[in-house]
Amino acid sequence: MTTTTSGPEALLSHLHSADGSATFSYAGYTIIGAVNGPIEAQRRDELPEEAVVDVVVRPAAGVGGTRERHLEGLLQSTLRQIILVTHFPRSLIQITLQVTIAPENEYVSTKVVQANTTAVLTLMSAAIPLTATLTSVVIAATAEDGSTREIINPTAREIQMSRSLHVFAFTSHGDLILTQSEGEFTMKEWEDILASAQRHCCPSTSGDVSMGDDEASGANLGKFTRIRNDKKAHFEPPNLGVSNSSAVLAALASMGLNRGSPMHLEEG
Amino acid sequence: MPREAEPSQNEKDFILKAVQEGHRLDGRALDHFRQLDLKFGDQYGVADVTLGKTRILAKVTAEVTVPYTDRPFDGIFTITTELSPMASPAFEVNRPTETEVLLSRLLEKTVRRSNALDTESLCLVAGQKCWSVRVDLHVLSHDGNLIDAACLAVVAALRHFRKPDTSMEGETLTVYTPAEREPVPLSWLHSPFCITFSFFGAIQIGEDGEEKDIWLLDTTLLEEQLRVSSCTISMNKHGEICQVAKPGGAPVEAMTIVQCSSLALQKVKDLSDFVDRKLAEDSKHRNKGGLLAELSAENAR
Numbered sequence: 060m061t062t063t064t065s066g067p068e069a070l071l072s073h074l075h076s077a078d079g080s081a082t083f084s085y086a087g088y089t090i091i092g093a094v095n096g097p098i099e100a101q102r103r104d105e106l107p108e109e110a111v112v113d114v115v116v117r118p119a120a121g122v123g124g125t126r127e128r129h130l131e132g133l134l135q136s137t138l139r140q141i142i143l144v145t146h147f148p149r150s151l152i153q154i155t156l157q158v159t160i161a162p163e164n165e166y167v168s169t170k171v172v173q174a175n176t177t178a179v180l181t182l183m184s185a186a187i188p189l190t191a192t193l194t195s196v197v198i199a200a201t202a203e204d205g206s207t208r209e210i211i212n213p214t215a216r217e218i219q220m221s222r223s224l225h226v227f228a229f230t231s232h233g234d235l236i237l238t239q240s241e242g243e244f245t246m247k248e249w250e251d252i253l254a255s256a257q258r259h260c261c262p263s264t265s266g267d268v269s270m271g272d273d274e275a276s277g278a279n280l281g282k283f284t285r286i287r288n289d290k291k292a293h294f295e296p297p298n299l300g301v302s303n304s305s306a307v308l309a310a311l312a313s314m315g316l317n318r319g320s321p322m323h324l325e326e327g
Numbered sequence: 328m329p330r331e332a333e334p335s336q337n338e339k340d341f342i343l344k345a346v347q348e349g350h351r352l353d354g355r356a357l358d359h360f361r362q363l364d365l366k367f368g369d370q371y372g373v374a375d376v377t378l379g380k381t382r383i384l385a386k387v388t389a390e391v392t393v394p395y396t397d398r399p400f401d402g403i404f405t406i407t408t409e410l411s412p413m414a415s416p417a418f419e420v421n422r423p424t425e426t427e428v429l430l431s432r433l434l435e436k437t438v439r440r441s442n443a444l445d446t447e448s449l450c451l452v453a454g455q456k457c458w459s460v461r462v463d464l465h466v467l468s469h470d471g472n473l474i475d476a477a478c479l480a481v482v483a484a485l486r487h488f489r490k491p492d493t494s495m496e497g498e499t500l501t502v503y504t505p506a507e508r509e510p511v512p513l514s515w516l517h518s519p520f521c522i523t524f525s526f527f528g529a530i531q532i533g534e535d536g537e538e539k540d541i542w543l544l545d546t547t548l549l550e551e552q553l554r555v556s557s558c559t560i561s562m563n564k565h566g567e568i569c570q571v572a573k574p575g576g577a578p579v580e581a582m583t584i585v586q587c588s589s590l591a592l593q594k595v596k597d598l599s600d601f602v603d604r605k606l607a608e609d610s611k612h613r614n615k616g617g618l619l620a621e622l623s624a625e626n627a628r
Contacts, residue, residue, distance in 0.1 A: 074468045075380045076415050091467060093413035099329050115420050117411060120388040120463050155413040157465055159384060160368065 067176075071184045077155075079185020083177040086212060087162030090173050092181035096152030110147035112139040115155045116174065134174055137228060137237045141179075143188040152187060154178055166218055168226045168239055169197050175228055175237075193236065194260040195228035198252050200244060207248055209255055225249070227256040331417040334552055342553055346527050346541060352549070353379075358590060360545040361472075363598075365483055365605045371510065372488030376480040379547065380470035383477050385484035386463045389491075391502060394450065394457040402449020403459035406434050406481060414469035426473065433474055433572055434464075437519045437561040438481055441569035448514035451493060451500055458490060460513065471548040474559055478521040483602050486515055487609065517563045520598045522591040525554040526579055540583040544594070558584065560591040564599040 067085035074080035077093035084090075100111050114135045116127045134154075142152060156174055172195045179193050199213035199221035210217050218224055223242030230236050235257075240249065334342070342352060349357060361379030368375070372387030394401060408431040410418040418424055438444070449458040462481050466473060489510030492503045525546045529538040543550060551557075556576020561569040568588065573579070 074382070074413065075470065076468055077413055080413075091413070093411075093467075095412055095416040098416055115411065117409075117465070119386050120461065122407070122409075153412050153416065155411050157411065157413060157467070159373075159386075159465070160370070 069180055071180060077185075079181050079183070079187070081177055081180035081184050083173060083180055084160070085173055085176070086169065087160070088158065088170065088173040089160035090177040091157045091159055092177040093155045093157075094152065094181045094185040094187060095155075096185065096187060097147040097150035098153065100149060100151035104151065105149045108148050109144035110142070110149075111151045112142055112144065113151060113153045114138065114178070115153070117155070117157045119158045119161055130170060130174060133171055133237065133239065134178060137175065137193070138178055138182070140236060141189050141191050141193060141230060142182065143190060146188055154181065156181075162215060166215070166224070168224050168241070169213075169215075169218070171195065171226050171228075171237070171239065172197050191230035191232055191234075193228050193230060195226065195237065196256050196259050198225045198227070198256055199223070200225070200242075200248060200252060207251075209252055211255075211259055223248070225252050225256070227253065227260065229257065229260045231261075233257070233261040329416050331415060331548075331552070334549055338549070339553055342550065343527065346543065346550075347530050351543070353547070355545075357542070358544045360594070361547075363479075363601065365479070365602065367483075367487050367605070367609045372484050374480050374484035374487060376476050376483065378472060378476040378479075378545065380468055381472060381476050382466075382468040383473070383480045384465040384467055385477075385480035386465070387460065387484045387488040388463070389458050389460045389488070391451065391456055391500075392459040394454060396454075399454035400450050401446040402457040404439060404444055404446050404449070404461075405459070406431065406438060406462045406464065408434065408464040408466075408477065410466050410469070414466040429574060430473055430477060433521065433559055433561075433570075434478060434481060436570045436572070437478055437521055438485075441517070441519050441561070441563075443482070443515065443517055443519055444485060445514040445516055452495070456500060460485075460488075460490070469548060471546045471551045472523060474523050475521050475545065478519070478561070479598060479602065482518050482520065483605070485513060486518065486602070486606055488513055517565070517567070518599055518602065519561050519563050519569045520595045521559050521561045522587075522594050523557055523559045524587045524591075525550060526556045526558070526577060526583075527553070528555050528577065540579055542583070542587065544590075558587065560588050562588070562591060562595050564592075564596050566592045 067083065070082040072080055073082065074091075074093055077095055079094040080092060082089065082091045097110055104111050112135055114131045116130050116134070117123055118127060138154065156177055158170075161170075175193050175195045182189060183192070197212055199210045199218050200207045200223045201210065201217070201221045207222070210221070213221065221242065223240060223244040226237065226239040227235060228237035235253070345351065346357070351357065353361070355361070364377040366375040367373060374385045376383045376385070392403060394403065408427060410424065410427045411420065412418055418427070444460065449460060451457055462484060464477055464480065466477070489512055491505065492508040492511050494501050494503070522544065523546075524542045524544060527541045527543065529540050531537070532539045543554075546554065556573065556579060558571065558573040558579065560571050563569070571584070571588075
């Protein structure tokens with residue numbers, strides 16, 4: 060069902076002046092992300108008990124408009140829930156996402172997925188404490204002689220033909236954190252699509268593995284690669300705690316970064 | 328927003344002393360550039376310039392619009408520079424810093440006002456339709472010498488760019504997709520490049536109290552913070568100077584500027600050859616089967 064040809068690619072910590080940075084390319088998009096933080100917040104913006112999360116999305120050509128502001132709003136409200144904002148009162152965590160390559164017919168919904176992943180990778184590269192990581196997916200539902208067909212990661216053409224379009228993001232605990240739906244659908248359809256999104260994003264994470272276990276992390280890496288190869292999903296959403304941060308480590312290692320920064324994940 | 332961290336007194340003293348003795352922190356000669364790299368994207372008109380740790384991405388787009396009423400025979404050509412917090416936390420969104428204003432003005436003077444791009448060729452129907460060519464500059468990483476790198480990125484991206492082919496039949500204008508007709512390059516007249524000289528005061532040479540200005544090429548951010556003044560010379564490989572800018576700072580001997588401009592010519596020739604070589608490599612890479620010449624509908628001038 061997936062029609063994109065190449066798998067996701069990521070490059071971490073490649074910009075020298077930002078605290079954390081990542082480039083993520085997938086499904087026709089290439090987005091460069093940078094995080095500065097925690098830094099001093101402006102007096103008028105600062106919150107007395109938590110950090111301000113500021114997201115800036117910049118398009119490849121032209122100045123940002125309503126689309127970018129909308130996307131910024133979605134990302135901001137999602138990310139401030141996974142960043143441990145209460146650890147950094149009166150400070151600012153500034154996330155800049157620069158789209159460098161975008162497909163011709165772009166939809167905000169599909170961009171949310173790439174932007175989310177870039178943001179999470181960037182936050183990890185900056186060693187910002189997170190409660191969980193995110194995995195997101197776009198699903199288009201098309202009507203086919205009475206029954207609905209779900210298309211995971213649809214192409215622009217498929218989106219145009221579809222009856223409704225849904226975006227879901229799940230935390231690594233398997234909780235739904237973001238949902239955006241547009242088009243025509245019934246509650247029953249939505250629930251079905253939610254279920255398949257959950258299957259796609261959160262494959263069973265029951266097996267607890269210990270950090271130091273090489274075999275286990277190898278298995279996780281394998282799982283990550285497998286997911287990368289055939290399902291074109293993002294890295295496996297790890298459960299928190301010692302168990303699955305090894306998966307993230309493996310994911311990061313496989314992306315050429317092994318500096319142990321995701322260890323802070325355990326703080327959650 | 329936090330300000331850029333200032334170098335400490337020890338750092339200042341160390342670097343200034345070293346520069347006076349003819350050394351730089353990264354071991355380069357005073358007039359050497361850092362490692363320069365230029366990559367083109369899969370799409371036309373995307374250039375990614377890396378100069379040491381400075382990285383700049385330029386993207387060119389074109390669309391058909393209505394020309395300005397006072398210039399009915401000219402197309403529209405704009406260069407936009409916006410420095411984001413990605414380059415440094417000191418840059419704020421929607422509030423241009425001095426660096427940003429200087430950078431966009433210099434690029435404007437170098438590329439636009441030197442007529443590097445023939446805007447008349449962008450006109451489609453006089454007073455009604457023209458191409459609007461827009462260059463977006465994204466500074467991804469800032470480690471000094473933004474001006475030279477940005478100018479190189481703009482020039483390379485514009486020379487790499489292809490706009491869709493068009494034809495006029497009576498009153499109707501047809502814009503062809505890349506599948507129908509091979510896109511055509513912009514009408515490019517010359518390639519200006521900026522060379523920035525950073526001055527670090529003068530040292531005494533000889534017994535008779537004669538003084539000599541010290542200057543560096545391709546400064547890093549740290550060196551840029553310590554310089555007393557700077558001068559940007561833009562010229563093309565034929566030695567035609569497009570502009571000279573020396574925004575404030577300590578005064579410099581007139582002879583030094585003359586010396587600088589002759590060195591700038593040499594450097595511009597190097598940069599020009601570098602861009603030519605990279606463009607040739609890229610077109611060779613794209614033109615695998617040698618089909619492009621046949622596909623092109625461009626007329627020989």
